[in-house]
Amino acid sequence: MANPETAEHAAEVDHILPRSLYFGIFGLLMVFTVITVAAAYVDLGNLNIGVAIAIALVKATLVILFFMHVKYSSKLTWVVVGAGVFWLLILLSMLMLDYASRGWMMAPPIVRGA
Amino acid sequence: MPEAALTHADLHAHASPRQQHHFDTMAQQKEAATLGMWVFLVTEIMFFGGMFAAYMIYRMWYFPGFAAASEELDITLGGINTVVLIGSSLTVALAVHAAQEGKKNQTVALLIATGLLGLTFLVIKYFEYKVKIVGHHLPDGTTITLFPAAGFFDVSQSEHLAPIASQVRIFMVLYFALTGMHALHMIIGIGILGVILWMAIKGAFTKEWHVPVELFGLYWHFVDIVWIFLFPLLYLVHRHG
Numbered sequence: 001m002a003n004p005e006t007a008e009h010a011a012e013v014d015h016i017l018p019r020s021l022y023f024g025i026f027g028l029l030m031v032f033t034v035i036t037v038a039a040a041y042v043d044l045g046n047l048n049i050g051v052a053i054a055i056a057l058v059k060a061t062l063v064i065l066f067f068m069h070v071k072y073s074s075k076l077t078w079v080v081v082g083a084g085v086f087w088l089l090i091l092l093s094m095l096m097l098d099y100a101s102r103g104w105m106m107a108p109p110i111v112r113g114a
Numbered sequence: 115m116p117e118a119a120l121t122h123a124d125l126h127a128h129a130s131p132r133q134q135h136h137f138d139t140m141a142q143q144k145e146a147a148t149l150g151m152w153v154f155l156v157t158e159i160m161f162f163g164g165m166f167a168a169y170m171i172y173r174m175w176y177f178p179g180f181a182a183a184s185e186e187l188d189i190t191l192g193g194i195n196t197v198v199l200i201g202s203s204l205t206v207a208l209a210v211h212a213a214q215e216g217k218k219n220q221t222v223a224l225l226i227a228t229g230l231l232g233l234t235f236l237v238i239k240y241f242e243y244k245v246k247i248v249g250h251h252l253p254d255g256t257t258i259t260l261f262p263a264a265g266f267f268d269v270s271q272s273e274h275l276a277p278i279a280s281q282v283r284i285f286m287v288l289y290f291a292l293t294g295m296h297a298l299h300m301i302i303g304i305g306i307l308g309v310i311l312w313m314a315i316k317g318a319f320t321k322e323w324h325v326p327v328e329l330f331g332l333y334w335h336f337v338d339i340v341w342i343f344l345f346p347l348l349y350l351v352h353r354h355g
Contacts, residue, residue, distance in 0.1 A: 016211070017211070036350065037193060067203055068332055068336075
């Protein structure tokens with residue numbers, strides 16, 4: 001059981017990133033926060049929600065890849081994280097498909113005082 | 115020597131005392147722990163995903179109400195909280211970094227900073243909630259019922275919201291459900307942080323073993339990501355014109 005490679009492996013346990021990378025990612029996240037607020041005040045029509053979601057996705061990706069170290073994680077971790085995101089997309093997209101295909105895209109009237 | 119004859123000491127001969135016997139290496143042990151944490155976080159994605167799905171449908175149906183109600187939220191406080199929470203993600207990432215390098219004092223200081231930023235977020239959230247409660251955007255203290263037309267949202271206070279009061283109510287229910295569950299995750303996170311901090315102060319973490327700090331970091335970053343989506347979806351629905 002005594003593994004002669006243990007010492008070597010111990011050195012590989014952590015993929016230590018430079019501190020400057022964390023500060024850089026934080027800076028990017030702040031920049032995107034400012035952009036998302038600024039973009040909300042500009043009338044882009046139907047694109048407003050698209051821009052907001054796109055920026056949020058970029059920010060979330062930065063956090064997942066660098067703060068959460070997924071970029072440096074095993075393939076198995078990638079698969080689990082990817083499956084989680086994919087399942088969420090199934091939930092949201094199939095729900096929209098259902099509503100669209102049944103003609104439920106318009107709101108039912110709200111009964112006042114009900 | 116047959117395996118059965120190995121003593122406990124033999125098993126630890128070339129490994130860290132923190133390495134459990136069913137793992138070949140520390141790296142494998144850490145991999146298993148990280149993977150387990152991610153499986154939990156995937157269930158969390160689905161938990162919040164259900165509420166985001168409800169938000170998606172109701173926003174599509176009742177956009178006028180969502181646009182008007184969103185403008186009632188305090189974008190300054192929401193923005194400050196975004197900076198505070200992303201800042202706490204930075205401090206916890208640096209705490210994990212310090213733990214990886216075996217710097218105990220730095221780890222402790224950064225974990226404390228993370229906790230203080232988390233508490234700052236919750237205090238700001240408290241004042242936001244307070245304004246909403248005082249302004250009758252919430253059921254008043256005596257009748258905790260979410261949907262009755264009277265009492266939940268004081269339509270007389272706001273002429274432009276009166277015609278779409280029912281839609282505004284649905285937005286506010288989603289606002290409190292989403293931010294409430296998010297805040298609950300932060301409260302739980304601060305509780306876990308207390309345990310991790312205690313372990314760090316006691317010197318439980320070394321350069322070669324600090325898995326709890328890393329797993330706590332993953333949880334805290336996840337809560338941050340939820341807010342990254344909540345902020346534009348709740349505060350920035352229709353800020354122009």
